[in-house]
Amino acid sequence: MKIATMFSDIWQSLWQRPVTQKYPFERKEAPDRLRGKLHWNPENCTGCALCNKDCPANAIEVITIDKKEKRFVMRYHLDRCTYCAQCVESCRFSCIELSDKEWELASTHKQPFTVYYGNEDDLNEFMAKFTQPESEPTPQ
Ligand code: SF4
Ligand code: SF4
Numbered sequence: 679m680k681i682a683t684m685f686s687d688i689w690q691s692l693w694q695r696p697v698t699q700k701y702p703f704e705r706k707e708a709p710d711r712l713r714g715k716l717h718w719n720p721e722n723c724t725g726c727a728l729c730n731k732d733c734p735a736n737a738i739e740v741i742t743i744d745k746k747e748k749r750f751v752m753r754y755h756l757d758r759c760t761y762c763a764q765c766v767e768s769c770r771f772s773c774i775e776l777s778d779k780e781w782e783l784a785s786t787h788k789q790p791f792t793v794y795y796g797n798e799d800d801l802n803e804f805m806a807k808f809t810q811p812e813s814e815p816t817p818q
Pocket of ligand 1: 723724727728730740770771772774
């Protein structure tokens with residue numbers, strides 16, 4: 679770069695408004711199609727585990743509580759997720775969506791990176807029965 683061009687750029691930049699945003703003090707509305715945290719609705723889930731099989735990051739597990747009664751729990755590993763939305767595409771029952779509101783997901787603790795989804799009863803049963811690793815049912 680020529681010296682004259684460099685000084686010209688510096689001079690111009692002194693009079694321009696900054697292009698950066700004052701995040702996190704000022705926040706702009708996230709775009710509608712932003713892919714943030716995964717949410718799972720167990721209502722229509724059949725336990726087919728397609729979401730699990732198609733996930734390239736091994737970030738979701740569908741755990742069966744009672745297959746006959748279609749009771750499942752999802753364990754979502756937020757720290758493995760690449761937000762590719764393949765699971766949303768794969769689920770034929772629209773159980774999964776990626777939030778465009780929850781995208782500030784950094785944490786200094788590990789605990790928020792493992793998220794459990796399911797009906798309250800199923801989650802309680804899962805937590806009560808399967809907190810020991812050796813007694814946990816095999817994810818599908
Ligand atoms: S693909 Fe959909 S229906 Fe199948 S296990 Fe996943 S969430 Fe349930
Ligand atoms: S968005 Fe992609 S990486 Fe994240 S859980 Fe779904 S399929 Fe896996």
